[in-house]
Amino acid sequence: MRRYERPVFSLLYRMVRDRALAEDLAQETFIKVLNGIKSYRPEFKFSSWIFKVANNAAIDHLRRRSIDTMSLDGAPDAMTPNARAASALQLSDHGETPLQEVEARELGGAIDRAIGRLRPEYRACILLRHVEGYAYEEIAQMLDLPLGTVKTYIHRARNELRGYLEDRRV
Amino acid sequence: MSDTDLQHLTPDEVELWAQGLLPAARALHLSQCPACLATAERERKLFVELAQLQRFSPEFGFVERVMAKVRIPTPSGGFKQ
Ligand SMILES: [Zn+2]
Numbered sequence: 446m447r448r449y450e451r452p453v454f455s456l457l458y459r460m461v462r463d464r465a466l467a468e469d470l471a472q473e474t475f476i477k478v479l480n481g482i483k484s485y486r487p488e489f490k491f492s493s494w495i496f497k498v499a500n501n502a503a504i505d506h507l508r509r510r511s512i513d514t515m516s517l518d519g520a521p522d523a524m525t526p527n528a529r530a531a532s533a534l535q536l537s538d539h540g541e542t543p544l545q546e547v548e549a550r551e552l553g554g555a556i557d558r559a560i561g562r563l564r565p566e567y568r569a570c571i572l573l574r575h576v577e578g579y580a581y582e583e584i585a586q587m588l589d590l591p592l593g594t595v596k597t598y599i600h601r602a603r604n605e606l607r608g609y610l611e612d613r614r615v
Numbered sequence: 616m617s618d619t620d621l622q623h624l625t626p627d628e629v630e631l632w633a634q635g636l637l638p639a640a641r642a643l644h645l646s647q648c649p650a651c652l653a654t655a656e657r658e659r660k661l662f663v664e665l666a667q668l669q670r671f672s673p674e675f676g677f678v679e680r681v682m683a684k685v686r687i688p689t690p691s692g693g694f695k696q
Contacts, residue, residue: 446678446681447678450672450673450677450678451670451671451672452670454671454672454673454677455668455669455670455671458671467673468673468674468677471673471677472677472680472681472684475681475685476681476684476685479681479685480685480686551669551671556664556665556668557668571665575661575662575665575666576665576666576668578666596626596627600626603626603658603661606661607657607658607661610661610664611657
């Protein structure tokens with residue numbers, strides 16, 4: 446389990462961009478995997494199975510949150526512009542909590558900010574492919590998506606990322 | 616020059632090239648097509664940045680917190696906490 450602790454936590458953290466929440470989801474993932482160890486299907490690589498459970502936890506959470514407040518791609522919620530400005534002001538009045546400061550430091554780099562702007566489905570695919578190094582077929586299996594969809598998501602995500610990063614550089 | 620020499624690289628081929636796995640025939644196109652070469656180099660830069668992303672650790676004691684909530688069956692048929 447120690448072997449998967451950091452990769453799984455890192456994936457979840459980059460998916461939800463909230464340390465405490467990522468830790469809750471990582472706990473949920475490992476508890477589910479360890480309690481369900483008897484139902485483990487050996488045709489799955491063990492690591493693929495863990496990432497599948499972790500990704501489901503993250504996507505479920507993001508979907509629930511999008512219903513509650515905002516759309517998955519970070520579009521503004523139902524608040525009026527004034528209410529949004531007020532809540533932003535309140536935040537800056539109170540400053541950041543120590544945890545938010547850690548998050549800003551850890552995920553504040555250009556590439557992480559660009560990843561944060563991707564749709565969650567793209568984010569999961571790009572992290573599994575280019576950070577964790579899984580093959581397209583394995584990602585398709587983990588995410589229960591057709592292979593063609595995974596390829597499309599990854600190619601679009603790469604285009605978007607390059608766009609965000611190059612915008613910043615000009 | 617064959618037809619494949621003239622075709623631009625697909626995203627999959629760019630990925631193969633970045634991994635050093637692009638077949639020689641397609642690498643030839645890359646050496647003759649400035650557009651594909653520029654795209655491929657931008658992609659490779661992105662792959663390197665992604666591969667170098669930092670891994671994070673959860674708060675200290677994570678494994679213990681998980682194990683406290685898990686019941687693992689033992690070979691004798693019982694459970695150990
Ligand atoms: Zn070309």
